[in-house]
Amino acid sequence: MTAVSVHKFAQCITSHAWSPDNSMIAVCPNTEEVHIYQSSEDKWEKIHVLQKHDQVVCGIDWSSKMNKIVTVSHDRNSYVWNQEGGEWVATLVILRLNRAALCVQWSPKENKFAVGSGAKTVCICYYEQENNWWVSKLIRKKHNSSVTSVAWHPNNILLATTSTDGKCRVFSTFIKGVDTRDSEAGSASDTKFGEQIIQLDLSYSWAFGVKWSPSGNTLAYVGHNSMIYFVDDVGPSPLAQSVAFRDLPLRDVFFVSEKMVIGVGFDCNPMVFAADESGLWSFIRFLGQKQTAPTSARAGSQISGAFGKLYGQSKYNNASDNGNDSHSSGRAHENCITCIVPLKKGRDSKVTHFSTSGLDGKVVIWDLGSQDIADYL
Amino acid sequence: MAGHEDFIEAENAEAIITRIEHKSRKIESLLKQYKPVEALKTALEGSSAITKDDRCKSANWIAVHRAIMAIKDVDGMLASLDSEYYDILMKYLYRGLSTGDRPTCEQCLRIHEKLTQRAGLGCILRCLADTQNTV
Incomplete structure (x- = not known):
């Protein structure tokens, strides 16, 4: 129905990113390498292997204007990769961390990138022309635990973070000489570097995956307690909504539009959340296909003996009792989904395609265009 | 300052006990x-x-326990219980299971099975993940 293409690249994928024209994909196969594949006639061909890191690469982002790749790894370092004459050349960025780097994202203007780490620290990195060097500035002593996700506001100044202390925080990342104090960014440009704009205490458990809506008016993040949080009017008087759902927790979120969010996580099946006219968010449905009961009966019959009989029966009951069961075979992902990335939009401002990757090593491309949920776009 | 807060908490506790x-x-x-x-x-x-x-x-647990043990028709109870009560009921079921008392555990397990079918695994996760507001 909606999974346009499914391809297994590795045993497990920690993160992935698309080239500006969507012809190439960079995947981190849970090792110290990054593999770049190019699509050619329905096949994926491995064209580059990026080798520099000493430990597992766990975050990657590919800038769309500058065509630069940034990677972060458990080895506490980051590399910026630039394509020079067909080869990818790495520049080391010393983050000055004493724990693993966990996640990375380019800022909208692509003159900075943010790294979240296990050292309770966020690094904001920018390029210094005169020294030909990437500089890392740290936001310290604000987080009480690992930073699991970072997200840039469209104004290039504000950065939202989630942490395993359960909080979501918004910081100013204004850097003199890199950012200009103009009216475009609004009041955000009056703040100084590292200033905490707001701290959201909605979750009592680990927080993962944070994103801003395309306009930057709404913030969404998820907790490890099967909740998703939506925050409007981020500032002195925020409006927060907590939405509980009946299935396993989410790991990452993505705004399709101002009114629609896709959440991915331990349920292996993307969930659609949408806001109605009054701005009230709710769970709409799963995105993946739902299989009917007979498939699980067949799965049961493959196991012989009395145990097989019992097992098959209990599976059958489960599937027929629970019409909402997402754990049926035939779904695109077979394990926890950890990463969701939009396929870069063309001239059309609507995002209709996005890709997900997870612990099963698959990258799945989804198409929203043909869905009945297109009303929310 | 801390002593002052303790005092307020104690005052509060008396009021809550009366309410219970x-x-x-x-x-x-x-x-x-x-x-x-x-x-x-x-x-x-x-x-x-x-x-x-x-x-x-x-x-509070004594009061809730009394009500939980009186439930005979679990399906009927859940059908007429609003979904907003599911999370808090799940917390009390786990408190019941932690007592180790046989009849209590049997009753709690019976309700737990039906409640999970209705409210999903998310309900269990919210209950286990919330270490701040324990019952």
Whole structure:
């Protein structure tokens, strides 16, 4: 129905990113390498292997204007990769961390990138022309635990973070000489570097995956307690909504539009959340296909003996009792989904395609265009 | 400063205990009228109020326990219980299971199975993940 293409690249994928024209994909196969594949006639061909890191690469982002790749790894370092004459050349960025780097994202203007780490620290990195060097500035002593996700506001100044202390925080990342104090960014440009704009205490458990809506008016993040949080009017008087759902927790979120969010996580099946006219968010449905009961009966019959009989029966009951069961075979992902990335939009401002990757090593491309949920776009 | 806060907490605790006593009497009368579901709703109401006081928690648990044990028709109870009560009921089921008392555990497991079918695994996760507002 909606999974346009499914391809297994590795045993497990920690993160992935698309080239500006969507012809190439960079995947981190849970090792110290990054593999770049190019699509050619329905096949994926491995064209580059990026080798520099000493430990597992766990975050990657590919800038769309500058065509630069940034990677972060458990080895506490980051590399910026630039394509020079067909080869990818790495520049080391010393983050000055004493724990693993966990996640990375380019800022909208692509003159900075943010790294979240296990050292309770966020690094904001920018390029210094005169020294030909990437500089890392740290936001310290604000987080009480690992930073699991970072997200840039469209104004290039504000950065939202989630942490395993359960909080979501918004910081100013204004850097003199890199950012200009103009009216475009609004009041955000009056703040100084590292200033905490707001701290959201909605979750009592680990927080993962944070994103801003395309306009930057709404913030969404998820907790490890099967909740998703939506925050409007981020500032002195925020409006927060907590939405509980009946299935396993989410790991990452993505705004399709101002009114629609896709959440991915331990349920292996993307969930659609949408806001109605009054701005009230709710769970709409799963995105993946739902299989009917007979498939699980067949799965049961493959196991012989009395145990097989019992097992098959209990599976059958489960599937027929629970019409909402997402754990049926035939779904695109077979394990926890950890990463969701939009396929870069063309001239059309609507995002209709996005890709997900997870612990099963698959990258799945989804198409929203043909869905009945297109009303929310 | 801390002493002052303790004082407020103690004052608060007395008020909460009085409220729970009142609630218990209401539960008893509802049970006498054979309205176990109403009794359970009454028991769960207001019990989510955040208090760190163990005495209040125990008093509340006794009231909720009384109502849980009176439930005979689990499916019927869940059908008429609003979904907003599911999370708090799940917390009390786990408290019941932690007592180790055989009849209590049997009753809690019976309800737990049906409640999980209805409210999903998310309900269990919210209950286990919330280490701040324990019941």
